[in-house]
Amino acid sequence: xxxxxxxxxxxxxxxxxxxxxxxxxxxxxxxxxxxxxxxxxxxxxxxxxxxxxxxxxxxxxxxxxxxxxxxxxxxxxxxxxxxxxxxxxxxxxxxxxxxxxxxxxxxxxxxx
Amino acid sequence: xxxxxxxxxxxxxxxxxxxxxxxxxxxxxxxxxxxxxxxxxxxxxxxxxxxxxxxxxxxxxxxxxxxxxxxxxxxxxxxxxxxxxxxxxxxxxxxxxxxxxxxxxxxxxxxxxxxx
Numbered sequence: 266x267x268x269x270x271x272x273x274x275x276x277x278x279x280x281x282x283x284x285x286x287x288x289x290x291x292x293x294x295x296x297x298x299x300x301x302x303x304x305x306x307x308x309x310x311x312x313x314x315x316x317x318x319x320x321x322x323x324x325x326x327x328x329x330x331x332x333x334x335x336x337x338x339x340x341x342x343x344x345x346x347x348x349x350x351x352x353x354x355x356x357x358x359x360x361x362x363x364x365x366x367x368x369x370x371x372x373x374x375x376x377x
Numbered sequence: 378x379x380x381x382x383x384x385x386x387x388x389x390x391x392x393x394x395x396x397x398x399x400x401x402x403x404x405x406x407x408x409x410x411x412x413x414x415x416x417x418x419x420x421x422x423x424x425x426x427x428x429x430x431x432x433x434x435x436x437x438x439x440x441x442x443x444x445x446x447x448x449x450x451x452x453x454x455x456x457x458x459x460x461x462x463x464x465x466x467x468x469x470x471x472x473x474x475x476x477x478x479x480x481x482x483x484x485x486x487x488x489x490x491x492x493x
Contacts, residue, residue, distance in 0.1 A: 310481035313480075369417055
């Protein structure tokens with residue numbers, strides 16, 4: 266059983282469409298991160314959210330941390346083929362523990 | 378700076394063989410981690426280290442050992458490889474955060490290991 270459940274696990278959409286990826290848990294996290302991974306490479310950090318209800322924007326990507334700090338979402342506006350990749354959420358259960366728990370990932374494909 | 382490097386990139390082992398995966402970072406990070414990535418499972422923490430000479434178990438430590446003799450290196454050993462250890466292994470490092478705020482982990486490119 267995954268502590269962090271991501272949905273959907275696979276998503277294939279057309280260029281220009283909007284999409285949302287969800288990361289849910291029954292546990293409270295002190296912080297939550299989103300990483301993006303391309304084939305043959307390691308994950309790269311996109312954002313860290315630490316406050317319940319926090320919203321961060323990175324160009325066309327919007328990240329939100331749930332009010333209760335149990336869930337997060339990633340919304341992409343006007344998706345582009347360059348957004349294709351594996352998106353991973355990762356949370357820190359105890360502040361300062363310096364350990365992350367990862368979700369299983371969402372494999373996103375944007376078709377031209 | 379090279380960041381986080383991993384050696385080797387690919388390896389095929391027979392059941393029962395042993396091997397060591399090497400991770401090196403040049404960012405003077407305190408914390409280092411070993412993960413394995415399997416389809417549909419995300420990244421699972423094997424072992425980690427909060428400083429030179431210290432190691433701790435993660436979520437899936439069985440069948441693996443680690444050592445951190447130097448701050449910049451973190452070694453992952455498989456004493457007797459099993460087919461269930463076929464996976465992609467990632468090393469990561471991070472620096473200690475100010476005020477306990479979690480800081481980003483920097484990942485290596487991975488090692489693809491197949492155990493026959």
